[in-house]
Amino acid sequence: MTQELNQMDAQKYLQAMGLGPVWHLRNPETLAATPEVAPEMPSPLVDVAEEKNPPAVDIAQQEPVRDVTPVQVKQLLTEDMSWEVLQETVAACQACRLCQGRQKTVFGVGDQKARWLFVGEGPGYNENIQGQPFVGTAGQLLDNMLNALGLKRGEATYIANVVKCRPTDDLGKDRPPSADEIAACLPYLQRQIALIQPEVIVALGKTAAIALLGLSPETPVGQLREKVHHYQSLPLIVTYHPAYLLRKPADKAKAWADLCLARSSLGDSAA
Ligand code: URA
Ligand code: SF4
Numbered sequence: 510m511t512q513e514l515n516q517m518d519a520q521k522y523l524q525a526m527g528l529g530p531v532w533h534l535r536n537p538e539t540l541a542a543t544p545e546v547a548p549e550m551p552s553p554l555v556d557v558a559e560e561k562n563p564p565a566v567d568i569a570q571q572e573p574v575r576d577v578t579p580v581q582v583k584q585l586l587t588e589d590m591s592w593e594v595l596q597e598t599v600a601a602c603q604a605c606r607l608c609q610g611r612q613k614t615v616f617g618v619g620d621q622k623a624r625w626l627f628v629g630e631g632p633g634y635n636e637n638i639q640g641q642p643f644v645g646t647a648g649q650l651l652d653n654m655l656n657a658l659g660l661k662r663g664e665a666t667y668i669a670n671v672v673k674c675r676p677t678d679d680l681g682k683d684r685p686p687s688a689d690e691i692a693a694c695l696p697y698l699q700r701q702i703a704l705i706q707p708e709v710i711v712a713l714g715k716t717a718a719i720a721l722l723g724l725s726p727e728t729p730v731g732q733l734r735e736k737v738h739h740y741q742s743l744p745l746i747v748t749y750h751p752a753y754l755l756r757k758p759a760d761k762a763k764a765w766a767d768l769c770l771a772r773s774s775l776g777d778s779a780a
Pocket of ligand 2: 599602605607614674693
């Protein structure tokens with residue numbers, strides 16, 4: 510492929526991600542080394558704040574949680590558990606309080622033999638209804654990020670979350686999962702990773718990064734970017750969560766640099 514063609518393709522992809530036509534592709538190394546970008550960048554996507562949130566769920570009306578500890582979830586998952594059984598186990602799971610308000614568990618979507626695994630935080634309002642990950646406005650941006658890499662949802666990619674049920678606050682709004690909810694649900698993601706064996710993992714935001722790397726919740730995403738981490742032996746790249754990028758579009762250029770780093774780490778297993 511000629512240099513010129515590469516540039517043309519890259520422009521198309523960057524545009525799909527909401528980075529064009531203002532931005533020109535630079536060498537990924539240069540881009541990574543140049544974190545400051547122009548402050549105003551038009552985004553074709555609406556702000557996540559516009560996503561609807563339903564009224565609070567009355568959890569007092571619901572069944573009590575079955576008494577299963579995170580350790581028991583781990584024990585439940587055997588080394589030979591198939592994808593199908595794992596999926597059914599998640600659909601019936603009551604190992605943490607998040608089962609109480611859920612409409613649907615969100616297992617993940619995509620190719621079970623994906624080269625790329627994208628990991629988000631947990632289902633939001635729309636995902637809880639549809640049972641699919643990243644279907645809201647953040648999902649549109651994630652799709653654009655995939656397009657920018659020449660990828661498509663479901664083809665060579667898998668999209669999952671750290672927790673499979675939607676965390677909500679007292680007002681029924683989305684919130685990040687707590688440490689005990691993450692601990693309860695993480696074994697499912699770990700089993701998904703063991704079955705998929707992706708060539709690269711992209712942690713979308715802090716929750717995914719700290720859960721998969723076992724870090725302190727205080728660690729800022731900014732400190733984790735621009736390096737190749739490893740989950741077991743698999744390369745893992747940390748970037749911003751698409752919902753954050755919708756609020757702060759100026760950081761999309763940094764996210765693109767992260768995706769370029771992920772692409773160059775494909776298949777670089779440390780094993
Ligand atoms: N945000 C996430 O982290 N995951 C989703 O599935 C949707 C929004
Ligand atoms: Fe089970 Fe995970 Fe849902 Fe908690 S969030 S109930 S651990 S599937």
